[in-house]
Amino acid sequence: MKPWQKNVLYIVVIYFILLLGPIAGLDIPRIIQDIVQSPSLLFTQILVGLINGAIIAIIALGYTLVYGIIELINFAHGDLYMLGGFAALTVMGMFGMEDGAPLGTAILPMLVALLVSAGMCAGLNVVTERYAYRPLRNAPRLAPLISAIGVSFIFQNLGLFWGGLRSFIPIMGNTAAAPKSFPDLLPRTDIFQALGIETKIDFTVKDLTVLVVAVGLMVGLNLFVQRTPAGKAMRAVAQNREAAKIVGINVDQIIVLTFLIGGALAGAAGLLVGLYNNTIVFTMGFTAGLRAFTAAVLGGIGNITGAMLGGVLIGLLSALSDQYLSSRWTDAWVFGVLVLILVFRPSGLLGENLQEKV
């Protein structure tokens, strides 16, 4: 294609986007007007996007860690995170937590919930790896994928079953499939107001807590992978499994470790999302998993920094789309942007261009 042809093509594409965009909410004059009218709303949405993006990024890390090591799209990961949310809710129920319980009494249950949900998810993930993925390590490439889809269905159903345990866990409410309300424990005190700064942006302690925990987990993971011997071994296995075996790395152990870390992150994300959105439902794993997986691919699957970047981007994009485009079209916009980015960068934003093996 000659340069001028390319330019004409771009102009045609832009014209069609302008022509058809308004159907899906891309009405640029209105958007500009909205932003000019209340800029603080824009900042609020960016904040919401950042927090949701951080949670998505934590889930995306689970996808990308596993993919980096055994090249498997672990479809069950999103549902694992959902189960983490249910475990956290169960712990809250056992401590008798209710909306607006004082922070002093709520700290212990939250810590226990973090431990329980992270531990349970890590354990489940390891068990899954042992019985559903390991036997298929040398099978045709699609077999583990189907197995992962199967595990995802099993987890989703477990969530439904768990939600129906009203006779034993009263906090689950009456209907199994209905969304469960998660106790609202983090205070909604506005930080800027408390500090005496006059702004129109809502930035509450709740936001800060979730953001700090999420960022802390990501930084911790990055340090672990980059600085510790086990992290080094993980990177080695990801790079070349055979060679890693030759230099004496126990590959099976490293894979188990990867699943353990990914599961723990998913469990933590389950608690965080419960605390932040105050509602969990057994299907949320699927939607969140899809977003997180998209985030991982967007950043370049197998790349840890890429997963974080992708997660934040997707969170921002969906928050802004909810506000300025049209919330009904948000998913379409997210996937549309994904397709667009992959067309121009076929291995994701930060993914290295794989050399074709000959």
Add this chain to the structure above:
Amino acid sequence: MQNVLKALRANLILGGVAAFTVLLFGGWSGSMIGWLLGTAVGYLDTHEQSIPHPKVGLRIGAINGFALGLWVAAASLVEGLILRPLSGQAIVPLPQDLLHAVVGLAVTTVAAALMGAMQGLPRRRSKLAHQTTHGSLSRRQGTLLILAAILLFFPFADRMAQTGWIATVIQVLIFAMLALGLNIPVGYAGLLDLGYAAFFAIGAYTTGMLSSPHLGIEWNFWLVIWIAAAVAAVAGLILGSPTLPLRGDYLAIVTLGFGEIVPIVFRNLTEIRIVEPISSLFATLLNRPELAICLVGCEQPFNLTNGETGINPIGRPWLPFIGSFSSTNYLPWYYLVLLLVIFSMFMINRLRNSRLGRAWTAIREDELAASSMGINRVNVKLLAFAMGATFSGFAGAFYASYITAIFPSVFDFSVSVIILCMVILGGLGNMIGVLLGCVIIMSADRLYLPQFAQVLKGFLNTTVLPNIANPALRDFLAISVDPIQMRLFLFGLVLVVMMIVRPEGLVPNSRRRAELHSEDVVANESLADVRSVG
């Protein structure tokens, strides 16, 4: 007697399936399942051996069929005498039960014997056929004849046996068409497509828009089905084109993205108003709104797809003598979809053996090598998507017209995943395997599970619950023991177990089987050596 015992052991799985079916459905279902599985047994137990004479095949088939029939008969008696009273269903008199059991046994034996006998026919028609005693059929023709008879008479047998399976069978056949279509990109060309339901949706919505009073266009079904297939094919080209530079899992996620986008688009195309952008820019700058040129939906926004409510009603096919197909009479629908499936199988088979089909295999095995051999990988990949989409266009058109209403929620990700599971479970790239996977998944999901739920519910309500004192436990059992709620769990479990037991699918592609068995490869290599030396 010993032969029968041996046959009982050999047909353990099919026997279990047959017995389970009878336990669930009861009545004359024993004869139905005996007929179907008996034929399968007759084929399975003889087709790998060379049977010298139909009589030998007849005997082997009859023994194995009898063994299977014993399962059916035993299950029939257990169902009638024990399970029915326990699950609170109407009790059938004893002679009736015995009749069910005996007829089931007989039908199974005869079906298996017939199929076995067909396997004893000569492999191909000999030139002396008219002189031999056993007719002029070849083994293949005989087998096909029996299959054709089963497919043709199934609705009548179903009506006679009062099993009412035909509605499910139509659904199975719709999904068979989809699975066969998906098998082209995934199985033949090796392009993992996670958003195949998008094309199904496009086919269905095309039909819905062109043959429903919603938009005021009511064209004939026989025309619309071709348009739907063509639109789906074009959509395959369009949605396939951005995936060309991508490989592996990146390709999968882009197809998944399209699979998500398409239903959202159909869900939300309810208020369309298109204004030409340049003129509207001038209108804003000059502050004269009348300058903006409005193209679509000027007076009131245009409602194309009717959102979540969907398009309803959709026109049905019409034929002379039969008239318009009705929703109460399944026969015409059954034969129509059967015809479509057979047509698809024929077309796909021809495609597979064509130059294009071989090119698909080549890019699946090694894209780089294929393109350096002169295969245009852009065209070949796009055609794989387009061809796969075509068949889902047919399926979508039939589906829309059969259900007479379409909603965007029917075409979500889980449909794509289920179709993909059928393809992989059955055996990638193998048409028979794909059909088998489809039959297993669909019948388990749509036929066995609802019935199992009903029987279990009856069993709980009449036998278990009244005897439980603890109210919490009773409450728990009453709401949690529901197979419909456990549908995903069972499905997932089956997927995992099947993958671990047979990772290459139930009926692996012969080519892939060759790859997995190293001796064959070695043999081929030594053959190649000989050739190069010679």
